[in-house]
Amino acid sequence: xxxxxxxxxxxxxxxxxxSIINCAYSNSASDYFIWYKQESGKGPQFIIDIxxxxxxxxxxxxxxxxxxTVKHLSLQIAATQPGDSxxxxxxxxxxxxxxxxxxxxxxxxxx
Amino acid sequence: DAGVTQSPTHLIKTRGQQVxxxxxxxxxxxxxxxxxxxLGQGPQFIFQYYEEEERQRGNFPDxxxxxxxxxxxxxxxxxxxxxxxxxxYLCASSSGTVGTDTQxxxxxxxxxxx
Numbered sequence: 001x002x003x004x005x006x007x008x009x010x011x012x013x014x015x016x017x018x019s020i021i022n023c024a025y026s027n028s029a030s031d032y033f034i035w036y037k038q039e040s041g042k043g044p045q046f047i048i049d050i051x052x053x054x055x056x057x058x059x060x061x062x063x064x065x066x067x068x069t070v071k072h073l074s075l076q077i078a079a080t081q082p083g084d085s086x087x088x089x090x091x092x093x094x095x096x097x098x099x100x101x102x103x104x105x106x107x108x109x110x111x
Numbered sequence: 112d113a114g115v116t117q118s119p120t121h122l123i124k125t126r127g128q129q130v131x132x133x134x135x136x137x138x139x140x141x142x143x144x145x146x147x148x149x150l151g152q153g154p155q156f157i158f159q160y161y162e163e164e165e166r167q168r169g170n171f172p173d174x175x176x177x178x179x180x181x182x183x184x185x186x187x188x189x190x191x192x193x194x195x196x197x198x199x200y201l202c203a204s205s206s207g208t209v210g211t212d213t214q215x216x217x218x219x220x221x222x223x224x225x
Binding site for chain 2: 097103
């Protein structure tokens with residue numbers, strides 16, 4: 001079946017450095033992609049999204065890149081802060097309304 | 112502006128029992144989706160409700176059922192609980208009238224089956 005996955009289960013980054021979290025997807029029909037952040041004991045929190053007719057979108061300290069040729073999605077976090085420590089999920093949605101999630105990447109920020 | 116709310120926060124049940132979880136969507140949203148998140152994994156789609164009907168369903172058995180009320184709130188029911196049903200159950204709301212629309216999640220209900 002189709003699936004969305006993340007390349008690395010964990011990422012350790014120095015405070016103030018930039019973080020890059022990667023995600024590969026397999027469903028060519030997916031046309032909407034979202035990054036969520038989940039802190040311990042909480043529900044996933046929307047970070048940023050991108051539609052398939054775009055290849056880059058920027059938010060506050062975050063940038064999402066979409067490469068449809070190789071079915072790759074990435075999330076860049078600028079000047080990583082301790083509050084960025086969490087599990088990050090990429091999710092894809094096609095026209096069947098449901099979100100498909102990968103297993104997540106745990107980001108740990110070192111002081 | 113109230114976000115997605117879920118109740119209860121935590122729940123402990125024994126095998127074979129039945130459970131009902133509740134969700135109120137974000138203001139302005141009319142679509143509710145339910146997800147199951149096992150420890151250390153990503154959320155798995157259970158089903159989605161729109162206009163009080165199940166619009167889409169994931170690979171979950173019929174023991175999992177739901178309902179949406181006229182005020183757009185929703186319930187998730189699980190019958191004949193198994194140990195493997197222990198998980199965080201997440202509700203997400205969105206505006207179903209606009210194709211692919213962002214789903215916003217609630218804090219979840221932690222279900223433990225003993």
